Amino acid sequence: MTQKIAVLGGGSFGTVVANIAATRGADVHLWMRSEKQLQDILETGINTRYVPKYPLHERLIPTNDLAGAVVGADIVFMAVPSKAFRVVLNDAIPHLGAETALVSLTKGIEPEGFRLMSEVLEELVPDHPIGVISGPNLAKEIAQGHLTGTVVASQSPELRNQVHDLLSDRSFRVYTNPDVYGVELAGALKNIYAIASGMAAALGMGENTRALLMTRSLAEMSRFAARLGANPLTFIGLAGVGDLVVTCTSPLSRNYRIGQAIGQGYNLKQAVKQLGETAEGVNTLKVVKAKADELEVYMPLVAGLYAVVHENEDVDVIAQQLMLGERASDVEFIFDSENC
């Protein structure tokens, strides 16, 4: 039987995931709040605002009727920014079927209570199968057909297989992982370091410096994640290293572009306005800085970036302090295991 899929959020990632599912034979309802955007897609067959030049499959039905999109859906994919996640989910809940699975595509953290999106799902729809998707997935590259790998994480093997079968195609490879928290945390945290990398690029860093920054970012994010109970090994997979590499090197990443703009001398407000799209890392930086302070986790890159982005400290001064002040152990999990 043909699956019914709902994707809530008509931005760049929601649109490409919806289109892949439609191309794979599902009936896909792509919900967006904007009437103007809906009319544009109905007229042109393209989401010109978010993914121009990407023709949408005829099985993809754009809509702004949330109830109609969700009713009878086998899977609901949540593709709105984290700040809108809870509100949109609450609106969807009365229309969910008893068996409907929910999968988050969102890479952010709710500030109140430091909740990841899977935790919001667990809180609000505890009886439904839930999962997350994360990985090196620049939406615009997926739209161009570049070979891409993603990770679906869920504690339900059935849901992992269902999403794998739904979305796998010649250019989109789906890998699976049971570590929901680690996969999701990696996707949220790397946005912070993408901002740092964009900033360093604007300041003229060399390739040695880029390698240093990315490797120390990985050390810092896995240290934080391990403290919160995630499996640090998840961070060497696609959702960790993979996503860190792509967002720390590509100007297609919106977080990287925020960093670039700040490195060029714009303030945060100007950088965000110029971007005009979602850059989750700006808020994630705030939330993670507060959590790291609370838990006393050593995160010098987060602390330095926070000072520049949110406290207007001078970027050159902080950049110098950062690398000079860092602790000198390379792979600290080795030291931990040797009890040094």
Ligand SMILES: NC(=O)C1=CN([C@@H]2O[C@H](COP(=O)(O)OP(=O)(O)OC[C@H]3O[C@@H](n4cnc5c(N)ncnc54)[C@H](OP(=O)(O)O)[C@@H]3O)[C@@H](O)[C@H]2O)C=CC1
């Ligand atoms: N783009 C990418 O390459 C990837 C993005 N992600 C993650 O996916 C999530 C969504 O990002 P992305 O698609 O890129 O974002 P975009 O900025 O491209 O689009 C955001 C979408 O969410 C909608 N939206 C925003 N606020 C609300 C709200 N309160 N109620 C309803 N709809 C709302 C916007 O509608 P409107 O246009 O009306 O404002 C728009 O359709 C983020 O967490 C991001 O980190 C994950 C992997 C890849």
Ligand SMILES: O=C(CO)COP(=O)(O)O
């Ligand atoms: O998460 C992404 C790629 O995997 C998208 O990154 P940005 O949100 O920085 O564009």
